[in-house]
Amino acid sequence: MAASSSIPKDHSAAIEHTDRGPLTADELAALIARDIPAGSYVNLGIGQPTRVADHLGPSSGVVLHTENGMLGMGPAAAGEQVDPDLINAGKLPVTELPGAAYFHHADSFAMMRGGHLDVCVLGAFQVSVTGDLANWHTGERDAIPAVGGAMDLAIGAKDVYVMMTLFTKDGAPKVVPACTYPLTGVRCVTRIYTDLAVLDVTPHGVVARQTFGASIAELQARLNITMDTP
């Protein structure tokens, strides 16, 4: 796995990192990559989660799944490597690693739905304290609904990590008592990675693993939820 010098190595020793500001998207991606167990089979959602791949070196032994029918997906393709028949879920050209395998859509989603992926990392509009996920539809009336593989991923992977900012640009909390946006999946998120905190979703509620640039007390107040510590 990629070493990332900017993030404390010892999780248990320091939960509240109030001395360091919010994590950048890249720092957050590195943190997620470090938490993914070696040899895991992982699906990275469209958008921000794709960045996690940049921090998963070959030594991690992590095998990437793309919903459109491939295990062993490599980095983005460039120049001569670009092959229109080899794209990721975001429809961008990618590469193939040794030991890759291709399969059709029914098999690809059977793999997801059957619980064979160890981890998926998804973006989100909102996550509830019980692990409900809202990431496919803002609920606006004139929006064209488009779900893609989001619902399949949400209920399929053994661990569903969300990667997002903890607040919207307008300052509204994205970890909420109950989602107000249309749901993608019910009680499916296991961990929430944000710029300000990493939270586990447990049967007893949300538990703070780490905070960055803010204390647990501050975040509880801003989010208006209670937060345990491990």
Add this chain to the structure above:
Amino acid sequence: MAASSSIPKDHSAAIEHTDRGPLTADELAALIARDIPAGSYVNLGIGQPTRVADHLGPSSGVVLHTENGMLGMGPAAAGEQVDPDLINAGKLPVTELPGAAYFHHADSFAMMRGGHLDVCVLGAFQVSVTGDLANWHTGERDAIPAVGGAMDLAIGAKDVYVMMTLFTKDGAPKVVPACTYPLTGVRCVTRIYTDLAVLDVTPHGVVARQTFGASIAELQARLNITMDTP
């Protein structure tokens, strides 16, 4: 398709062939082979139906399916050709024809159940006048039940042909008003090929296409069923 000089070529002209004795198993196999449309995808059941393959030459364009995961099955293997990894549903060594394809069991039976096979030819203990099939279990108390792919084939193929003798060795009819043996499938048989007659199963009952060595009237009397003519 194989030419068979011993069987009248013109079905419509002569339904009752009372001048010729019951068909041999080989003559019956040849008759079935001649009735299978060119280019059909066909599954031949264990036992007698396997003989039909001997009368389907390459020019027939018929492609044989075997339930254990193959299209394009060729004749029985002999000598050096024998490969323990290449067997038919009866677990006998077979060969592979150009254009063959292998697939796993779920795919093989999806092909059957999904109605993609044009014809299957099955043996039977009994067939009812409504097309119910009994071919997997004699109903004896101490018999070990074993169904294999019989039920899947019975309900899956577009046309289900039965190949059998019309009477048991003891003289009991095998085409019956209602099956007394446990069923394999309900209203699934479309045509019955026997040594004494070829019968279509229609919504209006059994219709004699041809008889051999017996008149329709004789057979109706022995079977105790009514039989239409086309």
Add this chain to the structure above:
Amino acid sequence: MSRALVLDTADEAVAGIEDGSTVLVGGFGLAGMPFDLIDALIRQGADDLTIVSNNAGNGTVGLAALLEAGRVRKVICSFPRQTDSYVFDGLYRAGKVALEVVPQGTLAERLRAAGAGIGAFFCPTGVGTPLAEGKETRVLGGRTFVLEYPISGDVALISAFKGDTLGNLVYRKTARNFGPVMATAARTVVAQVNEVVPAGSLDPEAVITPSIYVDRLVAVPARRYIVEGAR
């Protein structure tokens, strides 16, 4: 189905498609999209179509061109909204095309069910979301499932890499996507391929769509691909 017909042109391959048909169209974005068959379908003129496909067209080519020609009554797909789905977006907002959104894996599984003779299945995807509203649910082993039904087509239009003269198909990389499952789910299956090879040329262990599923086959010139930006 009997042995596939190898045809000379895409126009022959799509002949006879009727108004009001449900047409399964392979592809994920542009990969595996049967461009030549869609272009031929536009020329052929069938109207009032229901299209089942993962997306609802990109740019002005393929499905987007069919939509723009006004031939599509309804789209059943998982992800219509893309950066370059402006043709669909415009028609949808103008109320000129109906839309049924299905989670991608459920779409694939409903097509498989049609091909595999499954009457319906209990699926965990979408439970508790707007896409499961009004659907029958059942708790099995402590988990809630929603009952989903097969989707079959009158016709499937797919794109593969090579086909042999019997109709066996192989695909290339992620362009495989919906092709194999759609090939099982339609009454008439039409495949465009880069090359038709003699029966016996493809490795029987590597055939992805066995010939039984393919009715018509046509070789087309190298594909006029463009690579999109982000989804």
Add this chain to the structure above:
Amino acid sequence: MSRALVLDTADEAVAGIEDGSTVLVGGFGLAGMPFDLIDALIRQGADDLTIVSNNAGNGTVGLAALLEAGRVRKVICSFPRQTDSYVFDGLYRAGKVALEVVPQGTLAERLRAAGAGIGAFFCPTGVGTPLAEGKETRVLGGRTFVLEYPISGDVALISAFKGDTLGNLVYRKTARNFGPVMATAARTVVAQVNEVVPAGSLDPEAVITPSIYVDRLVAVPARRYIVEGAR
């Protein structure tokens, strides 16, 4: 599952299988039967097993040997009765082993359902027969279907042709049979192969069981096959 472990011996490959486990065993007759893993399982000693396999053993090898060793409580299969299934026949008639007979395609589909996260499915096979007695039925589109549930295993023992160091598998001819679907349906999947090759040696288009499904891999010497007489 994480990357497959390549082990040196079949004994290591079956280590830890517990009494009372449900074990999925690949093969159709002798083709694809994981002989070495079964022999190792006999040495390993797990007892009170439920075996899911197409047949119930041939002669005195493989599954028949496991049955003869008295380790099997129940067999779930489609076709126990064969010309050389005398070991099973004797145990069954003596009341020493339970039997659940499942139509072959339903067996395959129930295993697939377990692997694909499907909660249950409506199947047309067996309707109106003794094997559907007591099962829930439903009429869909004018046809009657019977509700069937997934079959999953604690362990799957399968045989493939080659495996790579990640766990990707390819099979050979009709020895493929139940291997790929069983590999999706068990918590721990153990594969014996004729050869383990480096990752990257197998054609990614021709991989049948992707590595995600395989937990343990062992290369075994060429198989001790015998070819049976008729079924």
